[in-house]
């Protein structure tokens with residue numbers, strides 16, 4: 093009796109492990125529908141027929157489902173329908189800056205133990221290199237497909253995060269491309285193009301499906317008792333249309349993204365996931381999204397249970413679906429949608445619409461085409477993950493993003509042959525996980541700053557603080573090694589314990605006693621001191637800016653798995669730094685005076701509110717948007733620019749008889765009106781380097797317009813003493829327009845001032 097029960101237990105164990113491996117838990121086979129090799133009958137279903145149009149396949153599938161089955165396709169853990177050969181599909185995977193383990197759809201295993209971990213997005217954005225954004229997206233989607241093929245990842249990735257970095261305290265600012273609508277738009281469309289690669293042959297075939305989030309005006313997590321689940325963002329029509337919406341619009345229209353995610357917060361009293369104007373009218377109607385709208389996890393539960401936006405859960409379900417939501421991250425819709433239909437709050441046709449958008453996306457991913465190994469991307473596998481080329485791109489991205497903020501003569505680059513000893517100090521000097529920020533995956537490997545620097549010169553090391561909180565700095569040993577070394581590199585800053593999801597900052601200064609550590613070490617140092625700030629948000633480091641012993645300052649964001657190698661490349665001059673700040677660095681005073689909850693972008697002189705971002709902020713900065721030095725000097729010369737731009741208006745236009753300050757954008761006379769700006773840019777230095785040319789414009793002061801906004805940027809590589817002509821085509825309607833108080837775009841008449849480096853050029857726009 094006893095013996096046979098032992099055997100039974102062993103046998104059950106055997107069955108259990110056989111079951112696990114057949115399910116791909118150990119990473120073997122991908123999840124897909126229409127496996128006609130195994131079940132030939134499935135080939136009779138229209139939805140399994142790749143030669144039919146997408147809409148026909150989707151209709152065929154929807155027609156075959158019961159109401160309960162349909163409801164199962166409204167949530168991220170989508171239901172299985174075995175009679176139709178459809179397995180359960182997990183929609184939630186993430187790939188913010190590399191394939192991530194955040195989200196239940198993706199896992200690492202002994203088959204794929206890690207993926208390339210690129211710099212956190214805020215640093216990649218600092219490269220201002222649009223082809224880099226796309227190249228990173230391509231590598232990430234290659235690794236994602238490779239992991240899907242071995243059953244370790246999904247096909248739908250809820251990245252990128254393209255919210256405007258409105259306030260320096262935001263814990264998730266690190267995930268975003270910064271504060272500027274144009275840079276964020278270029279990042280969004282570029283990264284999404286790389287991920288989806290819809291440009292490769294058939295635009296209806298997706299490599300993976302990306303998702304732009306969190307729509308919209310979401311940029312507060314938890315600050316002094318206000319959290320994202322309860323926050324009502326009060327946003328003017330003007331700010332919505334010229335600051336918060338443009339990245340999403342560009343993501344959908346230019347990037348052709350397959351999904352948009354609505355946020356937790358309310359905008360002007362309505363939860364974004366229950367607002368038909370924001371979802372159905374704008375995303376689906378005006379922007380013509382080809383894909384699905386998904387909620388944050390779990391926004392519907394949040395607006396019902398935390399915001400009490402509806403009286404019953406059925407009303408909440410109906411409100412979300414009626415507003416245009418297609419997929420619920422969470423389980424709220426699987427619990428309450430059927431009752432909503434029974435109560436007459438929702439028609440089944442609305443559910444059909446929603447799941448059709450979800451199915452159409454899966455069709456475009458090849459999910460209903462049978463065995464993926466026979467399809468495009470089917471040959472990708474573990475050998476395509478963490479390749480030397482992919483890891484080199486992670487290092488390259490970090491190098492291109494790193495920003496040199498201060499460099500007194502005779503400091504950087506350090507000569508790797510002249511430096512016989514380098515003191516490396518600080519709580520972030522030898523960190524690994526800190527470098528990859530949040531929404532991370534397991535990286536291929538790490539190179540810490542200490543390891544990167546030690547590869548070139550002999551080093552000594554003292555952390556100086558036991559962690560970034562740095563309650564008590566350990567000054568003695570740190571000062572000693574600095575006093576003996578030829579040069580000192582201090583790596584300080586933040587990590588996810590300081591700024592993170594659900595964690596906004598109060599303080600903009602270096603945490604704890606880090607400032608004391610830096611000052612004391614600098615005073616004790618023998619050689620030049622290089623201060624390296626590793627952080628997502630900007631820091632008030634005025635103390636270091638003004639300290640003559642701190643000769644150089646670098647900001648390295650969270651630089652990814654190869655961050656230490658990239659830092660060493662810059663410090664020793666193997667790479668000429670070219671990153672520029674994608675956000676304003678404010679003084680502590682800003683955080684003391686300005687409530688994070690005030691969404692207004694524009695200053696208000698009556699209350700002393702200073703406004704936000706370089707476009708509007710009127711106060712002092714520590715460092716400004718676009719700041720960043722090089723080891724070379726670059727010179728700009730204006731070659732071509734207009735002095736006058738005339739907008740032809742039809743006879744009888746009201747502005748002929750009456751003095752107008754601006755004209756409506758839809759006037760077709762101005763649609764194709766464009767002019768060229770030509771600049772000659774020269775590398776005056778002795779080493780090669782890349783340089784970002786910014787074209788800013790100050791419009792006439794009508795409609796409370798920005799004091800300056802970025803019209804174009806272009807990054808050029810120039811060898812020593814070389815020059816190049818940089819050409820910008822400026823569209824009068826698109827680029828010179830401003831958003832008026834009611835949210836419509838208008839071209840301001842009068843004097844516009846262009847800024848290009850230190851060059852200034854004015855021209856008049858008249859009718």
Ligand SMILES: *[C@@H]1O[C@H](CO)[C@@H](O)[C@H](O)[C@H]1NC(C)=O
Pocket residue numbers: 221223224225227782783807808809
């Ligand atoms: C932009 O990035 C790409 C890599 O994606 C790189 O090859 C190129 O040199 C960069 N451009 C400039 C001007 O630095």
Ligand SMILES: *[C@@H]1O[C@H](CO)[C@@H](O)[C@H](O)[C@H]1NC(C)=O
Pocket residue numbers: 436437438439
């Ligand atoms: C359901 O459809 C009917 C017929 O088209 C329509 O009259 C009704 O308003 C719809 N109900 C809801 C809740 O949308």
Ligand SMILES: *[C@@H]1O[C@H](CO)[C@@H](O)[C@H](O)[C@H]1NC(C)=O
Pocket residue numbers: 522523524540542553
């Ligand atoms: C630096 O970090 C690496 C990786 O965590 C570790 O292996 C190494 O021991 C550390 N070096 C020192 C000197 O602490």
Ligand SMILES: *[C@@H]1O[C@H](CO)[C@@H](O)[C@H](O)[C@H]1NC(C)=O
Pocket residue numbers: 612615616
């Ligand atoms: C700098 O160090 C010297 C000793 O070398 C000391 O006398 C002085 O007080 C220090 N200054 C600061 C600001 O710590």
